[in-house]
Amino acid sequence: MTENYTDPSGNTAQFRAFVESPDPAAAAQTPSRLPLIAGIGVAVVLVALVAWLAFG
Template identity: 45%
Template structure:
């Protein structure tokens, strides 16, 4: 065989194994995911409040 030979069936077999393998989720993974999404929601709320304060400040300076 040539040194640069790539088995075309090899990548297909690895892909099928990846697709057909069910994801393993435990209770600890689910609780960590929920905690992470809560932090993300908090950051989004704080970001929205900061953006609102900045817009109100710009409008206030424009009217002044």
């Protein structure tokens, strides 16, 4: 470690600034939820279709 390393937990103001700072690398790599929502929708439709065929 370098000698000029500043610990963000050194005081409350520095820690809050560290926690609330945006991380552009993490924000850019956030995956879309659309495939998950579409997959759940398709699963619900398939379960309803199977139930309708089984009990209909």
